[in-house]
Amino acid sequence: MNYLLEYGACSVALKRLGIDLEIVDAVENDKFALASFNAIHGTNFELQDIRNYNKIFDNIDLICHRKPMSRFFNSRKTSWRR
16 A cells, blocks of 8 residues: 555554555654654655645555644643643
8 A cells, every 4th residue: 555644643553454555755844743753654754845745646545634733743832841
């Protein structure tokens, strides 16, 4: 399964279900969120903004989207981390 996603929860769930997948790209514009994603998945994706995303893939089986998580990685803007 070729897989394009923005964050790791979906891919972790698929892996736990025993589904063989290849992560072909990840779209994230927060460096801390992307660092976490890369650490979890052993990838080395670079920051990307979805508003400027224009890559085309021939064979994608699944695209996963999630709400922005940047607020959880920015301690200056989240009251629960103070």
